[in-house]
Amino acid sequence: MALLSEQDQRVVREHLTAIQQPVTLLLFTQTFDAPETARMARQALDELAGLNDLIRVEEVNFVLERERAAKYGIEHIPAIVLLSGEEDTRMRFLGAPAGYEFMSLIEAVILAGTTDSRLTPESRALISAHVTAPTNIQVFVTPT
Amino acid sequence: MARENALVQASCVEATEFMDLSRKFRVTGVPKTIVNGSIEILGALPEEMFVRSVLNLPENDAPPEA
Numbered sequence: 007m008a009l010l011s012e013q014d015q016r017v018v019r020e021h022l023t024a025i026q027q028p029v030t031l032l033l034f035t036q037t038f039d040a041p042e043t044a045r046m047a048r049q050a051l052d053e054l055a056g057l058n059d060l061i062r063v064e065e066v067n068f069v070l071e072r073e074r075a076a077k078y079g080i081e082h083i084p085a086i087v088l089l090s091g092e093e094d095t096r097m098r099f100l101g102a103p104a105g106y107e108f109m110s111l112i113e114a115v116i117l118a119g120t121t122d123s124r125l126t127p128e129s130r131a132l133i134s135a136h137v138t139a140p141t142n143i144q145v146f147v148t149p150t
Numbered sequence: 151m152a153r154e155n156a157l158v159q160a161s162c163v164e165a166t167e168f169m170d171l172s173r174k175f176r177v178t179g180v181p182k183t184i185v186n187g188s189i190e191i192l193g194a195l196p197e198e199m200f201v202r203s204v205l206n207l208p209e210n211d212a213p214p215e216a
Contacts, residue, residue: 100168132205133151
């Protein structure tokens with residue numbers, strides 16, 4: 007069963023027209039004993055990719071492709087890494103993107119598919135002035 | 151913020167799927183944001199307040215330098 011209704015698909019497709027450059031969603035999972043959430047994540051990503059030709063999904067085997075997992079700092083599955091073209095956007099989703107998280111994923115895909123961070127001038131100025139070292143932000147959410 | 155600055159990485163973590171991480175950072179309500187494993191931000195904040203919190207800056211502009 008599709009996660010997105012036909013009406014949802016129309017709305018999301020319209021929203022995704024903002025994308026100007028290819029976005030790759032790297033889904034880290036495993037072939038054997040993959041968690042159920044990995045299958046859910048794959049379905050969500052496939053439905054999203056089906057709505058815009060610039061979005062594609064690539065599954066990465068977490069067990070067999072340790073180097074790639076290490077390259078992107080992936081320690082848990084399912085995990086989604088967003089690439090803008092070939093470039094790592096440093097945006098990640100851990101777990102199946104269901105509920106509100108799916109909305110956040112759509113926004114992240116649009117950020118990856120464009121070059122504008124969409125932040126206010128004030129926020130940009132603060133970031134430019136104060137981010138001087140690697141900064142790792144983890145936002146914990148639940149699907150409801 | 152990750153899109154704005156190459157030093158920033160941003161992850162959205164499904165708390166119920168990763169209980170080990172949730173326990174480690176004592177996530178009892180969502181959204182909860184952890185910066186560099188130490189700074190804790192509870193709830194959803196307006197953008198600029200969130201940016202200030204992530205950067206560990208005071209809420210209001212610092213007084214102009216004398």
